[in-house]
Amino acid sequence: MSCITCNSTTTPTMKDFQSKNIFTWCTNCGNYGIHTALRRALVSKKIPACRTLTCFDIGCNGNGSDKIGGYNFHGLHGRSIPLAVGAEMANRKVTVIAFGGDGGTLGEGIGHLVHAVRGNYNITFVLHNNLNYGLTKGQASPTSKKNMKMNSSPDGATSELLHPAKFVLSLESTFVARSFSGDVKHMTKVFEQALDHKGFSFVEIMQSCPTYNKETPHEWYMDRVYDVESIKGYDSSNREQALKIAQDQEDKVNGEAREGDLGQKIAIGVLYQDKKSVPQIDRQPNRNGSVGTKIKTDAYEETKQYNISKLLEKFR
Ligand SMILES: Cc1ncc(C[n+]2csc(CCOP(=O)(O)OP(=O)(O)O)c2C)c(N)n1
DSSP: OOOTTTOOOOOOOGGGGOOSSOOOSOTTOHHHHHHHHHHHHHHHTTOOGGGEEEEEOSSTGGGGTTSSSSEEEEOOTTOHHHHHHHHHHHOTTSEEEEEEEHHHHHTTTHHHHHHHHHHTOSOEEEEEEOSEETTTTSEEOTTSOTTOOBTTBTTOOOSOOOOHHHHHHTTTOSEEEEEETTOHHHHHHHHHHHHHSSSOEEEEEEOOOTTTOOSSOHHHHHTTEEEGGGSTTOOTTOHHHHHHHHGGGOSEETTEEOSSSSOSOEEEEEEEEOTTOOOGGGGOGGGTTTTSSSSOOOHHHHSOOOOOHHHHHTTO
16 A cells, blocks of 8 residues: 555555654553554554554553554543544545543543444544553543452442443444453454454453552463354354353353353454444445545545644744
């Protein structure tokens, strides 16, 4: 794919997505693996940095916004999805990826997630699910398990957890996948599939948080995760089956308490995909030939271009 601005056809490399900025995440934070896997997926899909936009939320996950090449946007807490959706609608030539924590995405930003799924906007969304509000020092989030001892609730969280994959599967989503931050190879494979999908790709990364989530550390996931591809006859086009599989993290199934530890086995991989998915922009006939031709144009091509460099200088 050639570059949008310089028309270069050079094959992208990992170097294009690297940054000289110093990483500030804790030692062993799952975010390191997530970034490595995403870079690898972008390179293997031959997506140049100058055609990549990453939109970041506020949070530990958001502190990756200046650590990856390409165009970046660091928005408000819980608002990375609408930013990404707007950019994608304006310019189809750019691959748009958004990131969010479990707090921002399933707490105050949950409405954005719901409507992005409904609209099937063509972006990849990566949920950094570390089961807590990391940047603000370990409060219980919507995905913290009930009774989990958190800094805001030392006697244990008192609300029921919100199960991300199950929730998104219930919304007529077109792509739902899960992976684990300790398995870069697996995450890379899942990101590649998400980038290929036409529509809203929801990727939940179960992320270890060595500082604030002592209950489900890296080893806890290592002992439990297995790829859906290892299930004989697993059909990722079957939503019912995906919903069933996605319940594996719950302590209750059909109202019945599970024995022993929560989530003995956790499936990762593409749980569900609608291969006939039509993204939002292609559902809008008015986008076809909107400047009087049969050629599809994007919003950025239909607006007059202004040179604003002089204006920007005033703010330097
Ligand atoms: C609108 C708004 N609400 C709340 C905050 C405070 N705040 C900043 S980071 C954060 C926690 C982020 O947790 P999460 O979204 O789970 O991401 P993580 O840090 O775990 O990656 C909160 C509550 C904020 N900056 N802006």
